[in-house]
Amino acid sequence: MADIVYRYKENVYFNITNKCPCRCAFCIRDKKTAIGDAEKLFHDHEPTKEEIKNAIDSFDFGESTCAVFCGYGEPTNAFDNLIYAAKYLKRLYPEKELRLNTNGLSDLINKRPTVSEICAVFDSVSISLNAPTSEEYDKITRNIYPGKAYDAMINFAKDCIKGGIKVRLSVVDVIGEEKIRKSRNIAKSINADFVVREYKT
Numbered sequence: 743m744a745d746i747v748y749r750y751k752e753n754v755y756f757n758i759t760n761k762c763p764c765r766c767a768f769c770i771r772d773k774k775t776a777i778g779d780a781e782k783l784f785h786d787h788e789p790t791k792e793e794i795k796n797a798i799d800s801f802d803f804g805e806s807t808c809a810v811f812c813g814y815g816e817p818t819n820a821f822d823n824l825i826y827a828a829k830y831l832k833r834l835y836p837e838k839e840l841r842l843n844t845n846g847l848s849d850l851i852n853k854r855p856t857v858s859e860i861c862a863v864f865d866s867v868s869i870s871l872n873a874p875t876s877e878e879y880d881k882i883t884r885n886i887y888p889g890k891a892y893d894a895m896i897n898f899a900k901d902c903i904k905g906g907i908k909v910r911l912s913v914v915d916v917i918g919e920e921k922i923r924k925s926r927n928i929a930k931s932i933n934a935d936f937v938v939r940e941y942k943t
């Protein structure tokens with residue numbers, strides 16, 4: 743079985759699904775089979791609730807301050823397990839910050855509003871903005887909802903802000919200065935933090 747929980751730098755990461763509605767040009771899954779201290783991040787089968795619970799129970803969280811749901815897939819593709827695991831972790835480690843790294847397409851993936859459940863347990867969310875327009879976003883992410891995904895992602899970010907959790911939008915540095923500037927303005931316009939991530943090959 744692949745790693746469900748692994749350590750990368752100072753944080754602990756959760757890899758609860760390999761499903762994703764995107765096929766991003768910058769996806770690390772196309773470059774490396776694992777990251778951090780994980781040996782394998784491609785699951786033979788989608789992890790069950792019990793397997794996720796067992797992985798949490800047997801992992802030494804040590805001094806880590808932040809637990810991040812990220813992994814080699816989109817965490818909201820396993821929505822019930824995501825919320826279950828986050829609540830379980832919050833109960834075991836109330837002092838740790840819980841962060842969701844997401845493409846922001848949860849409502850489209852799950853075909854219903856999902857932000858209130860996320861905001862009830864997560865402290866922060868990091869959303870891949872990727873680009874300043876819907877057309878550029880579709881080109882980069884090659885998502886299965888062309889024409890709809892960008893607005894859904896922005897609305898997801900706005901709803902998370904309304905829900906009272908910290909929201910960060912991110913882009914990768916290779917999109918160029920002009921698109922980074924426009925993306926930063928979008929983040930500012932909705933009161934989200936903004937980060938430019940380095941593209942690692």
Ligand code: SF4
Pocket residue numbers: 762763764765766768769770771814815816845883
């Ligand atoms: S949304 Fe994330 S996991 Fe999915 S293809 Fe893009 S970078 Fe990869």
